[in-house]
Amino acid sequence: MKISYKATTQILIALIVISIICILINNLTVNLIKTGLGFSFGWLFRPASFALAEHPLPYSPSDSYAWALFIGWLNSLKVIFYSLLLATLIGTCVGLFRVGKNVLLRLVSAGYIAIIRQTPLLLQLMFWYFVAILGIKGTIASPIGSVLSISNQGINLLGIKLSAEFTSLLLGLSVFTSAYIAEVVRGGINSVDKGQWESFRSLGLKDSTGLYKIIIPQALPAILPGLTSQYLNLAKNSTLAIAVGYSDIYAINDTIINQTGRPIEGFIILLLSFLFLNLIISNGMEYLNTAIIRSSNPY
Amino acid sequence: MKNRYKPIKYIKRVAFSNKLDSIISLTIISFGLVFLISLVKWVIFSANWNVVRLNLPLFFFGSFPNDQLWRPGLWISLFAILSFTTLWGPPWSWLRKNLPLLWVSFAPIGVFLLAGGCGLSPVESRNWGGLTLTILLTSCSAIISLPLGIALALGRQSALPVVKKLSSIYIDTMRSVPLIAVLFFGQLLIPLFLPVGLEINRVCRAIIAFTLFVSAYIAEDVRGGLQSIPRTQQEAGEVLGLHPFQITYLIILPQALRIALPSLTNQAVGLLQNTSLMAILGLVELLGIGRSILANPEFIGRYIEVYIWLAAIYWVICTVMALIARHLEQQMSLEKKDL
Amino acid sequence: MPPIVKATNLTKSYSKGILALDNVSISVEPGEVLVVMGPSGSGKSTLIRTFNGLETFDSGQLNILGISLDCQNNEERKIRRIRKRVGMVFQQFNLFPHLSILENITLAPIKVQKKKRDDAEQNALILLSQMGIASHAKKYPSQLSGGEQQRVAIARALALKPELLLFDEPTSALDPERVNEVLDAMRRLATQGMSMVVVTHEINFAKEVGDRILFMDSGKVIETSTPDIFFLNAKHERSRKFLNQIKKK
Numbered sequence: 098m099k100i101s102y103k104a105t106t107q108i109l110i111a112l113i114v115i116s117i118i119c120i121l122i123n124n125l126t127v128n129l130i131k132t133g134l135g136f137s138f139g140w141l142f143r144p145a146s147f148a149l150a151e152h153p154l155p156y157s158p159s160d161s162y163a164w165a166l167f168i169g170w171l172n173s174l175k176v177i178f179y180s181l182l183l184a185t186l187i188g189t190c191v192g193l194f195r196v197g198k199n200v201l202l203r204l205v206s207a208g209y210i211a212i213i214r215q216t217p218l219l220l221q222l223m224f225w226y227f228v229a230i231l232g233i234k235g236t237i238a239s240p241i242g243s244v245l246s247i248s249n250q251g252i253n254l255l256g257i258k259l260s261a262e263f264t265s266l267l268l269g270l271s272v273f274t275s276a277y278i279a280e281v282v283r284g285g286i287n288s289v290d291k292g293q294w295e296s297f298r299s300l301g302l303k304d305s306t307g308l309y310k311i312i313i314p315q316a317l318p319a320i321l322p323g324l325t326s327q328y329l330n331l332a333k334n335s336t337l338a339i340a341v342g343y344s345d346i347y348a349i350n351d352t353i354i355n356q357t358g359r360p361i362e363g364f365i366i367l368l369l370s371f372l373f374l375n376l377i378i379s380n381g382m383e384y385l386n387t388a389i390i391r392s393s394n395p396y
Numbered sequence: 397m398k399n400r401y402k403p404i405k406y407i408k409r410v411a412f413s414n415k416l417d418s419i420i421s422l423t424i425i426s427f428g429l430v431f432l433i434s435l436v437k438w439v440i441f442s443a444n445w446n447v448v449r450l451n452l453p454l455f456f457f458g459s460f461p462n463d464q465l466w467r468p469g470l471w472i473s474l475f476a477i478l479s480f481t482t483l484w485g486p487p488w489s490w491l492r493k494n495l496p497l498l499w500v501s502f503a504p505i506g507v508f509l510l511a512g513g514c515g516l517s518p519v520e521s522r523n524w525g526g527l528t529l530t531i532l533l534t535s536c537s538a539i540i541s542l543p544l545g546i547a548l549a550l551g552r553q554s555a556l557p558v559v560k561k562l563s564s565i566y567i568d569t570m571r572s573v574p575l576i577a578v579l580f581f582g583q584l585l586i587p588l589f590l591p592v593g594l595e596i597n598r599v600c601r602a603i604i605a606f607t608l609f610v611s612a613y614i615a616e617d618v619r620g621g622l623q624s625i626p627r628t629q630q631e632a633g634e635v636l637g638l639h640p641f642q643i644t645y646l647i648i649l650p651q652a653l654r655i656a657l658p659s660l661t662n663q664a665v666g667l668l669q670n671t672s673l674m675a676i677l678g679l680v681e682l683l684g685i686g687r688s689i690l691a692n693p694e695f696i697g698r699y700i701e702v703y704i705w706l707a708a709i710y711w712v713i714c715t716v717m718a719l720i721a722r723h724l725e726q727q728m729s730l731e732k733k734d735l
Numbered sequence: 736m737p738p739i740v741k742a743t744n745l746t747k748s749y750s751k752g753i754l755a756l757d758n759v760s761i762s763v764e765p766g767e768v769l770v771v772m773g774p775s776g777s778g779k780s781t782l783i784r785t786f787n788g789l790e791t792f793d794s795g796q797l798n799i800l801g802i803s804l805d806c807q808n809n810e811e812r813k814i815r816r817i818r819k820r821v822g823m824v825f826q827q828f829n830l831f832p833h834l835s836i837l838e839n840i841t842l843a844p845i846k847v848q849k850k851k852r853d854d855a856e857q858n859a860l861i862l863l864s865q866m867g868i869a870s871h872a873k874k875y876p877s878q879l880s881g882g883e884q885q886r887v888a889i890a891r892a893l894a895l896k897p898e899l900l901l902f903d904e905p906t907s908a909l910d911p912e913r914v915n916e917v918l919d920a921m922r923r924l925a926t927q928g929m930s931m932v933v934v935t936h937e938i939n940f941a942k943e944v945g946d947r948i949l950f951m952d953s954g955k956v957i958e959t960s961t962p963d964i965f966f967l968n969a970k971h972e973r974s975r976k977f978l979n980q981i982k983k984k
Contacts, residue, residue, distance in 0.1 A: 124592070129588070201411050228700050232699065368569070
């Protein structure tokens with residue numbers, strides 16, 4: 098009786114879901130037949146015939162759509178990787194300042210977090226691109242000559258040229274994510290028992306030593322999950338690259354859909370590439386997590 | 397006498413306790429002063445606020461017909477009053493009890509005021525814009541995705557494997573795709589999935605896409621709440637002879653939602669910020685209207701003024717919502733301790 | 736009159752082959768107070784939780800209020816029918832924190848027995864005044880002390896007019912000075928002729944109120960005797976050892 102009731106409910110729900118999907122697919126087929134496009138991935142190997150400003154590997158408009166998508170994927174990886182590092186660096190500093198002893202530093206970092214978190218990322222990105230980078234008049238060179246120079250063409254760091262688009266996306270993503278990471282770090286440090294501070298102070302350790310040796314190792318298990326979800330958010334947010342004209346996977350996909358008129362195939366490609374990207378990040382963090390747990394807990 | 401020395405001691409302890417501390421504090425103070433002075437100078441002398449002043453109606457109401465401006469105006473005022481009452485309103489119990497109801501009815505009231513009908517002259521959705529559209533997108537998506545998210549969360553906790561699997565797949569897939577993709581493909585794909593001849597406008601499509609996306613996140617927040625309800629509550633309901641549905645509906649869900657309320661409000665803040673993404677997908681909500689004003693030759697190059705103005709509006713609204721979240725959190729912990 | 740609870744050869748094993756219940760047979764007569772004692776992990780809680788279907792069992796027969804529960808046939812509806820007639824009080828009170836005291840008590844009468852709200856509330860107030868806490872009706876559980884919360888829990892269980900009350904260590908989570916107010920309420924119920932199965936470590940309560948003592952260890956029933964015999968002259972070595980340990984505390 099109990100079993101059959103559960104089974105019928107499940108079959109019923111499965112049937113409802115399947116029939117909704119069938120209706121949607123039916124509508125889709127009718128609409129696709131009407132537009133005369135059908136469903137195929139054959140176009141992937143036709144020449145893309147659009148240029149890309151940034152490509153880590155050789156690329157020309159005569160290369161295939163598939164190759165263009167791969168270049169976009171590499172561009173995404175590049176900006177995600179560097180933003181991730183920069184955001185972690187800034188976020189950790191701001192988070193530590195936030196719980197530090199110096200009231201002024203605490204105030205400044207609280208203000209930083211409040212401003213960054215309560216305004217939209219897209220607005221911040223546009224600000225970085227249109228105001229902070231494109232608004233530069235002439236070239237600002239660093240005091241040490243050729244080490245760093247900034248102009249509205251981008252940044253030149255030790256001979257490595259970073260485009261204006263890449264720079265503004267990097268800065269925008271890093272600054273935005275760092276405010277969230279700072280809160281994660283603060284939460285992690287606050288999660289450590291207050292008695293731990295008192296006990297290392299009573300042993301005569303300096304605050305900085307105690308923080309590094311006692312508090313942070315205990316805070317890490319609380320920090321890592323939050324950090325992982327912030328990294329995943331960063332990866333997803335990197336698709337706003339399209340607003341500043343950086344050719345990431347989403348922007349190239351967008352261009353291709355506009356050229357070929359195949360949104361369904363494009364959506365599937367994008368979905369797969371993000372599932373893959375999420376897999377990389379969560380597995381990487383999982384690896385880091387086990388490594389840290391193993392190193393902090395030798396038994 | 398003692399009191400006169402106390403503040404100085406305090407400042408010394410918190411900002412100048414050692415050499416490094418003093419250097420840091422002095423740097424912050426000097427940089428802060430320079431920044432403040434140049435900011436004030438810029439705001440008063442260099443900035444040209446005409447771009448904001450002349451376009452105020454556009455920023456708030458989009459291109460809503462001039463003689464009907466009271467409708468979005470009334471609605472935005474309602475938003476302000478509701479927020480204010482929630483935060484600092486009198487503690488009358490009937491008011492407190494009805495506030496959630498008022499918040500729930502806020503979105504339908506907005507749709508009625510903007511779209512018209514039933515005595516109000518109809519206004520087409522392409523005339524909606526500015527802050528009004530931002531709040532409309534946020535409130536409508538929030539109100540529809542809440543029940544959907546709760547259903548998904550319950551589905552994911554369900555004892556029925558088929559339901560559990562389906563909900564999990566939906567939630568995990570939605571949470572792994574970027575929002576802009578969901579919105580973009582929402583605009584492109586939703587018409588393809590509809591029967592031939594049935595068309596819905598861009599605002600509706602955006603709301604559907606936001607709803608599909610946000611409900612997956614709400615589901616995870618609600619699930620967090622559900623998981624924090626001890627199993628003994630379920631048992632206490634069972635021994636009273638309550639039906640499983642009654643236990644979920646009367647005992648588990650009300651408690652789970654209370655626990656999830658602060659994170660749900662944060663979700664709403666995120667949603668409001670994310671409605672700005674529609675600016676690159678052709679809607680003239682707050683950021684979109686800013687972009688189109690910047691494209692006007694008359695105001696070209698006034699990026700800083702417009703962006704700062706927009707940031708200020710977003711900041712105020714999001715901060716108020718964040719305050720509400722914290723307010724609710726405190727109220728809840730107060731109730732939990734004692735009264 | 737037939738017994739209210741009749742269990743025959745109940746057996747239940749957890750994973751790893753540990754027996755929670757090992758061939759337990761017991762019956763409870765109408766109006767009887769059965770006190771279940773034993774060291775922690777002896778299966779006391781598991782036993783009384785099978786009486787209202789919170790725990791399943793592997794083999795044996797169980798008959799509650801004339802409704803038989805086979806281990807294979809754990810029908811949800813049958814169990815709900817039993818639960819409407821059997822009340823339970825937990826160690827941790829398990830009140831619903833989001834409902835007021837009055838709502839806690841009237842929830843089941845209104846939703847399960849379909850009583851009118853007014854009738855249910857009137858009955859709840861009577862029960863609360865019997866428990867000596869009528870003034871707290873509008874408060875929420877978190878505003879009450881542990882002893883008061885437990886008395887609310889008893890009132891909640893009584894609101895369905897049960898024919899049997901199960902108590903799972905009702906005083907173990909209370910501050911020592913709060914224990915008696917709950918035990919007093921239970922004493923009054925016993926004198927009114929309520930059938931009760933009580934898991935407890937309170938020796939004095941067991942001596943005074945218990946009609947029979949059931950002593951369990953490792954899932955087995957070691958002995959069943961009247962309080963006089965059990966506390967003065969326990970038949971079993973294991974029982975005597977247990978009593979000595981408790982008395983030391």
